[in-house]
Amino acid sequence: MRREIPLLITAIVGIVFVIAYFIPHWPFGKMSGWFSDWFSIVQGCAIILGALNLMKLSLIKVMDRKEDWGYAAVIIVTFLIVVVSGAYEGEEFRNPGTSFDWLYQFVYIPLSATMFAILAFFVASASYRAFRARNFEATLLLIAAFFVMIGRVPVGYTLSSFMPEGWYLSDLASWVMNVPQAAGQRAIMIGIGLGIVSTSLRIILGLERSHIGGGD
Amino acid sequence: MSTRAKELVALLAIVVLAVIAYIRKVGGAGPIEFSSTMSVVVICLIALSLLWILVLTIKGRLIGRRVVFIYVGVAVSLPLFMSLTQKVSPSPEVIQLYDAITELPEGSKVLISFDYDPPSAPELQPMAESIIRLCMQRDLKVIMMGLWPQGPQQANLAVEKVFEDTAITNKGLKYGVDYVNLGFQTGNEFVIQRMGSSFESMFSTDYEGTPYQELPLVRNVKNFSNIDYSVNLSAGFPGTVEWVQVAVDRYGVQLGAGNTAVQAPQMYVYLDAGQLKGLVGGMSGASEFEDLAEYHGKGTKYMLSQSFAHVVVIAFILIGNVAFFLGGRKSALKGQEP
Numbered sequence: 001m002r003r004e005i006p007l008l009i010t011a012i013v014g015i016v017f018v019i020a021y022f023i024p025h026w027p028f029g030k031m032s033g034w035f036s037d038w039f040s041i042v043q044g045c046a047i048i049l050g051a052l053n054l055m056k057l058s059l060i061k062v063m064d065r066k067e068d069w070g071y072a073a074v075i076i077v078t079f080l081i082v083v084v085s086g087a088y089e090g091e092e093f094r095n096p097g098t099s100f101d102w103l104y105q106f107v108y109i110p111l112s113a114t115m116f117a118i119l120a121f122f123v124a125s126a127s128y129r130a131f132r133a134r135n136f137e138a139t140l141l142l143i144a145a146f147f148v149m150i151g152r153v154p155v156g157y158t159l160s161s162f163m164p165e166g167w168y169l170s171d172l173a174s175w176v177m178n179v180p181q182a183a184g185q186r187a188i189m190i191g192i193g194l195g196i197v198s199t200s201l202r203i204i205l206g207l208e209r210s211h212i213g214g215g216d
Numbered sequence: 217m218s219t220r221a222k223e224l225v226a227l228l229a230i231v232v233l234a235v236i237a238y239i240r241k242v243g244g245a246g247p248i249e250f251s252s253t254m255s256v257v258v259i260c261l262i263a264l265s266l267l268w269i270l271v272l273t274i275k276g277r278l279i280g281r282r283v284v285f286i287y288v289g290v291a292v293s294l295p296l297f298m299s300l301t302q303k304v305s306p307s308p309e310v311i312q313l314y315d316a317i318t319e320l321p322e323g324s325k326v327l328i329s330f331d332y333d334p335p336s337a338p339e340l341q342p343m344a345e346s347i348i349r350l351c352m353q354r355d356l357k358v359i360m361m362g363l364w365p366q367g368p369q370q371a372n373l374a375v376e377k378v379f380e381d382t383a384i385t386n387k388g389l390k391y392g393v394d395y396v397n398l399g400f401q402t403g404n405e406f407v408i409q410r411m412g413s414s415f416e417s418m419f420s421t422d423y424e425g426t427p428y429q430e431l432p433l434v435r436n437v438k439n440f441s442n443i444d445y446s447v448n449l450s451a452g453f454p455g456t457v458e459w460v461q462v463a464v465d466r467y468g469v470q471l472g473a474g475n476t477a478v479q480a481p482q483m484y485v486y487l488d489a490g491q492l493k494g495l496v497g498g499m500s501g502a503s504e505f506e507d508l509a510e511y512h513g514k515g516t517k518y519m520l521s522q523s524f525a526h527v528v529v530i531a532f533i534l535i536g537n538v539a540f541f542l543g544g545r546k547s548a549l550k551g552q553e554p
Contacts, residue, residue: 036410040403047402091425094369096376104369109334116335120525124288125281128532132540142533149530152500154302155523161303170305182484189485
């Protein structure tokens with residue numbers, strides 16, 4: 001029963017959602033609404049479960065002095081600081097001037113932005129070391145990248161401002177994005193879409209069972 | 217000097233510079249700003265040093281990745297102190313979003329979904345600020361929400377920034393009447409789907425905890441049919457793709473999108489198909505939108521840094537390819553340092 005019930009729930013919910021997409025009337029529209037609400041409730045609980053699980057794993061790591069346990073200790077301390085500051089401030093914990101808002105604005109935002117900004121250095125270094133015109137395809141990619149990189153910033157417009165209208169670097173970049181790039185994206189998305197349809201059918205029919213923690 | 221010592225010296229130099237800049241700002245001396253001449257001199261020096269690196273590469277001496285890091289750091293940070301301006305050329309997709317908002321009659325309701333968090337804020341926050349500013353300027357009603365937990369907080373920060381403008385403050389806009397923040401709701405695309413039948417079922421209270429029915433702006437908003445235009449500011453999942461698949465395809469919502477530069481290419485498919493009515497991609501899109509809205513905010517300011525960074529990366533790609541073709545093929549292919 002531990003396997004059959006989850007499979008049955010998956011099948012019923014999946015079939016109802018498919019039907020409700022085409023026939024959004026009673027009873028399918030109503031059922032689809034219930035299932036959407038249940039999904040939100042389950043996801044809300046999963047967030048709490050995830051946070052508690054993170055704490056449990058981090059505590060075990062610290063207590064057992066496993067490799068890199070210091071990072072786990074940082075997770076526990078920062079988690080507690082944020083939770084305590086939020087609880088201390090009460091219902092209006094997100095309002096400007098609260099300690100929670102201070103942590104958000106002056107710790108969380110700068111740290112997150114810094115982590116993301118580091119990508120610029122890695123992209124530049126990787127481009128320098130690996131972006132080579134090794135063959136025809138790589139050369140094509142290199143040329144397209146050149147036009148997009150220079151055409152998407154104002155300096156590209158400035159450099160090509162002597163050209164006739166419609167032939168600026170920014171226009172070339174727009175053409176690359178709208179024509180060959182969009183065609184490639186469309187092909188990828190159709191492939192992904194077909195993959196999703198076949199995987200979803202396998203899940204609804206109970207042929208794919210990895211989501212309930214087991215093989216076929 | 218060992219590599220570690222060099223790294224420590226570089227770190228120390230950055231910290232000292234940051235402290236000097238901060239002390240100047242706090243002391244009332246204002247932010248550091250290079251004159252136009254000084255800016256041109258700095259640019260010329262950087263260009264000359266890049267040429268020198270090219271010469272070294274031709275001679276067979278490849279530079280290390282730390283040098284690339286330094287150049288990227290300089291290219292991003294120095295323009296922040298420069299007073300140069302650039303001519304921005306708005307792209308058709310940005311013009312489309314701008315037109316969609318400006319063509320709305322006074323009092324129209326615009327739904328803005330903040331589906332991003334602080335890591336993507338440097339790109340998306342300037343868009344949020346200029347879009348909200350434009351809506352308020354044109355007396356449109358703004359309804360904000362988020363499918364990402366931090367989204368509504370980003371929305372509040374954007375509104376705070378917009379209200380720093382006296383032209384907006386003087387309008388006497390009221391929360392709950394002219395703009396509202398409905399907060400975050402978990403459930404990803406299911407939230408969008410439920411909003412198709414009832415907004416209130418997903419947002420029984422706003423961000424502050426005020427019941428939905430006590431908010432004059434949304435009291436009569438039942439579902440998407442009461443929304444005139446929607447903008448999705450997205451950095452991933454759930455985001456623009458989900459809004460297109462559910463809100464646009466199923467409920468016929470008029471949707472424009474603001475995406476990170478990484479995500480934007482994926483959206484051109486929806487733009488070409490007419491499922492998106494306008495697209496603002498990355499920082500460059502934000503600066504183009506600001507240019508159209510005649511508001512020079514963060515997007516315009518940071519665009520100079522992005523221009524420099526792009527030019528430096530292109531220069532290093534060219535240098536790398538020179539190294540590849542002029543004898544250094546073996547080491548260049550392996551990405552080895554000299």
